[in-house]
Amino acid sequence: MKRRxxxxxxxxxxxSLAVFAAGVVGIxxxxxxxxxxxxxxxxxTVADAIAQSWLSQLSADSTRWTAQWSVTQTTWLSTIxxxxxxxxxxxxxxxxxxxxxxxxxGAPATANGQFCAQIRLTWLYGDKSPTQTTGVAGxxxxxTEVRVFWPREQPTADVISRFNTDCTNGSASTVAGVVNGFxxxxxxxxxxxxxxxxxx
Numbered sequence: 001m002k003r004r005x006x007x008x009x010x011x012x013x014x015x016s017l018a019v020f021a022a023g024v025v026g027i028x029x030x031x032x033x034x035x036x037x038x039x040x041x042x043x044x045t046v047a048d049a050i051a052q053s054w055l056s057q058l059s060a061d062s063t064r065w066t067a068q069w070s071v072t073q074t075t076w077l078s079t080i081x082x083x084x085x086x087x088x089x090x091x092x093x094x095x096x097x098x099x100x101x102x103x104x105x106g107a108p109a110t111a112n113g114q115f116c117a118q119i120r121l122t123w124l125y126g127d128k129s130p131t132q133t134t135g136v137a138g139x140x141x142x143x144t145e146v147r148v149f150w151p152r153e154q155p156t157a158d159v160i161s162r163f164n165t166d167c168t169n170g171s172a173s174t175v176a177g178v179v180n181g182f183x184x185x186x187x188x189x190x191x192x193x194x195x196x197x198x199x200x
Contacts (some may be wrong), residue, residue: 002005004020005106016050018140021067027092028130039153040153040157040188041055043115043188044149044188044190046069046102046104046105046106046115046158047115047148047149047150047188047189048148048190048192049106049183050115050117050146050148051096051146051147051148051190051191051192052115052192053098053106054090054119054146054148055070055118055146055192055194057076057096058076058077058119058121058146059100059144059196061074061075061076061077061104061196062074062077062142062196062197062198062199063108063199064191064195065077065127065140065196065198065199066198066199067186071127071142071198071199073142075093075096076119076121077142077196080121080122080123080142082106083121083170084121084122084123085120085121085123085170086119086120087118087119087120087168087176087178088118088119088120088170088175089116089118089146089167089168089169089174090117090119091170092110092120093129096158097183100113100117100118100165100167101113101115101116101117102114102115102116102117102148103115109169112164112166113152114151115148115149115150116148116149116150116163116166117146117147117148118146118147118149118175119141119144119145119146119169120143120144120145120146120147121142121144121145122142122145123140123141123142123143124141124142124195125139125141126139126140127139127140127198139197139198140197140198141195141196141197142191142195142196143194143195144191144194144195144196145191145192146192147189147191148189148190148191149181149182149187149188149189149190150163150187150188151163151180151186151187152185152186152187152188159186162181162186163186163187166178169192188196
């Protein structure tokens with residue numbers, strides 16, 4: 001007596017396809033989360049490097065701030081006059097090829113950057129120069145802070161336009177408005193701080 005071979009029914013095939021589809025959807029969702037997470041980690045690394053570059057530039061700038069020369073003789077530290085303790089958009093210096101904008105790899109850019117840096121300079125100890133009436137001449141110390149921000153993933157045209165404005169307009173209201181971008185989820189941000197001392 002021959003055995004009858006039994007095939008799969010349509011219901012069994014449909015159930016198999018449903019289980020397979022659920023697995024594929026889960027893998028795709030996981031893959032998207034991993035890609036997004038990797039992109040964020042990469043951007044944070046680039047932003048950290050940019051912040052470190054800015055702190056190094058400000059440290060190098062302090063070498064021009066000697067007992068014979070006041071802080072007004074420096075490139076960026078001189079902006080502390082009138083901006084003590086206030087966030088500001090630094091100007092692009094064509095001689096040094098360095099400014100507020102950076103491309104996706106962290107290299108300085110003159111325009112259309114993907115990352116933007118702002119600085120805050122605060123007197124910790126005056127140097128008794130024409131701009132400071134306290135402290136000891138030739139012994140000044142300035143706290144240097146850098147914040148690097150960039151648009152969140154998949155930015156819209158409005159966000160890109162806002163970012164371009166925030167990274168080119170150095171007015172006090174525009175610089176202060178960047179904080180809204182942190183709180184409303186428009187931007188990611190990295191902040192680093194150091195201090196520079198007037199060379200003796």
